[in-house]
Amino acid sequence: MNEEELRSEVLKALKQVAPEADTVTLVSEQTFRDQLGIDSIDYLNFIVGLEERLGLRIAEIDYPRLSSLAGCLGYLRQHLPAAGTVPDP
């Protein structure tokens, strides 16, 4: 999965929880919470959605690392299995 596809999956998971979120103007390094109206339950649901889409398990202790777009991409690049083994969402 290339960078562009990964980014698109993250935004889709975000939109699934908060369809009203403006992901176009999202600043990659700022937290989702500071920019979008999402709360801690939304955030948990977002992570669960990401797990389902990408077929991976994210440890609770790592949740804070996924709090921004840049954080998500960095984390997922590290933890996703090699290309080709990711199931279709």
Place this chain on the structure above:
Amino acid sequence: MDVWQEARRHLDGLPGGQGLNIAYEAVDRHVARGDGERVAFRFIKADTGVHDLTYSELARQSNRFANVLRTLGVAPGDAVFSFAGRIPALYIAALGSLKAGALFSSLFANFGEEPLRTRLTKGCGRVLVTTAPLYARRIAALRSSLPQLTQVVTVGSTVPEETVGFDGAMAAAEDAFTIPPTDPEDPAFVHFTSGTTGTPKGALHVHAAAAAHYATAASLFDLQPDDIYWCTADPGWVTGISYGLVAPLLHGVTAIIDEGEFDPARWYRIIQEQRVNVLYTAPTALRMLMKAGARLARSFDLSSLRLIASVGEALNPEVVRWGRQAFGRDIHDTWWQTETGAIVIGTAASQTVVLGTIGCAVPGIESAIARRQPDGTLAFVAEPDQVGELVLKAGWPSMFRGYLGEPHRYAKSFIDDWYLTGDLMCRDSEGRFSFVSRGDELIKSAGHLIGPFEVESALLEHPAVAEAGAIGKPDPLIGEIVKVYVTLKDGFAADEALRADVLGFARRRLGPALAPREIVFCRSLPKTGSGKIVRRLLLARELGVPVAGLADLEAPEQQ
């Protein structure tokens, strides 16, 4: 001596016998006694930096804010609102408002425009304290519909147009302020709470409530003068004010306020680094900690914790058992609601936790289990272990004194001089209460009471929505989630794109705190003969249980 009179003796009263003011008791009297250098609030910044406010500094800043309000033309009895996260300005504004004789009400930062408009209108908000980003996101567009809101004070380096900058106004204000005479029965706080029908209710609380906050923090938490105390509740809800601000400050202890968002490791780190002695939190938060595992908890030094207490929803025994593993101590349950103002049932620090029970009535509270009779009277249930409604004899100091502008609704909350809590409970032979369920259709999500009517009303404004029925769907983590069944107007296709659109619309209107987490389209909703949606049947379908006497009603047919 009466319990509450005894508690009053621990309060000083305004100098010169000028009455009782919560802000004086919480802040100024500690300074007058020479304890001004103690830390009142320790704010843990999102980046984990720390910002302290001593009692002297808090006295000075709240004085300044009271002077700012004077400059803005706020008169005693006017309403000052806040709409912000857990930032120092909110607490300063609350205390400054009380000093100025204003009524203070705090709105949850995750509210959308509808809950904000309803509450500001009902509470006749004259001044609103918020942050510049929240102003831009939620308030600016609402202002034209809030004619009584004359001033908005914004916190932040940029000051939006048509607002007053908090920092500038505070810098220009005097340090000294004399609290005017305050009758103990003068209004202090308005806390909004949901109703099954109609708009949210603004429960009015008075300065005299301080006696109950003082007494319950002493008996339930066994607060000691040098304690570090952490109430994790947001000040946008009653717990975050009654026990996040008032109770700890009345005792002169240091209260931790975490400005960051929930994260298990972060919470444990705060307890470890700040040496927290008393933690007052909620089952949802505890279940989230549980999800992260006891091993994580045990990797931190949590030995400073002397008492862990819980409030907001039923505390399941599983969580208490887990707490024993993770913290090596019991979690003490407490029960109260917006209207009671302070804890009325709980297991005190000195009492043994009995799994599945909340605890006994707090000293000074007269309680009973009763059933409402068709003739409008109450039948008291004397024998133990019988289900009935918890009712409380009116007269404790933190009892609400009215619903703003709705005397009829207030009157309906009582039969004779018994306050009807709406919660069904059992009481065992030793006087310990267990929660059974709500007696109405209110939804309890993450400890917050949500009125289905408020949710449904917002959804009905979407052009595609014909009808909506909101229920609380049981959820293992947050108690209940708001789930809404929707029927669509002709010409709209029930597809995923529309579902996302309706969900996004609801979230914009209501904010994530009240908005549904699940929306289901159906062809019809179950209704009574008079056309009223039967939420109870929606819930029964959700749970897969039969409901007697409702078989003839139209069932929801999913699309």
